[in-house]
Amino acid sequence: MKDSSLRHLKCLVISVLGLMLLAVLVAWALTMIRPSVDVDSPQVFLQNDPANTGLRATFLGTSTIVLSDGTTSIMTDGFFSRPSFLQLLTSITPDDAEIAFALRHVPRRIDAIFVAHSHHDHAMDSGRVAMQTGAVVHGSKSSLNVARGQGTPEPQLQRLHVGTPVKIGSFRVTTIETPHSPGLLFFGFITEPVKHATLSDYRMADNFSFFIEHELGNVLVVPSANFRAHAFDGMKADTVVLGIGALGKQPDGFAQAYWNEAVINTSAKLVIPVHWDDFTRSLRHPLVPMPYLLDNTAAGMARIRALGQRDGIDIRLLPPLRETHLPARR
């Protein structure tokens, strides 16, 4: 080969490698740039006020929350493995060490897990968590197939039926069908038990919200930020646990309509935003918002804050991994 051709080839290889490196750096930067949350601010987080004598709530990232009255404890979703971006591109399975770490922060026995839908960031650990806590998993056919794939015994799997309340101790949980947040990925039913899955195996077709009634206070949990007109009619909630995932990327009128359906119609006085944190990071690290690449959490929070201020409704995050008393029923 002539010298000039060799030089040309070397230049080409260096240019291609340079471009690849640049692409990796840009991708890395896009997954790192994110808004900040002041984790020590009492203005941001609900504090353990002695005047608050309602249900105890523990936030464990995304839309996983444990509610307890001291005798009975129920959980939504139970997602703790939080696979990294890199793992999401390959294969994902429940991480028992991460699950064990999370479960150290909640009552040893969980009576029931209510799964919003069968995407990985809601359903992927529910079966494992059920086996370790004694809980029954309540979910769609697809969500139950996720749990089934983890070996959860059939008596611990219960299909959810929209509108039919489930009694768990002194809790009464009614399931409401609400749409997934806009921009849905991986649509479809899961018809077989899920084993050795990739991200796209966690398809979803049904999404649920939960109206939880208890003498210590009613809680409406809306895990995915979307609404259906009149879905919550007749439900009075003291607290609304409000999913804000992808809310910052929706048009202005969307947040207003969502707020009216979930918060104004239920006469809630406290709103707890959830699904704001980067679910590709372990719960062992402080929770941080999603990177701008995937969401604009700051814009979503700002919209909800402005609506709360306008309507005199308190907006607080729950401090992660720490049991916090909700205000008592009004």
Ligand SMILES: [Zn+2]
């Ligand atoms: Zn989803």
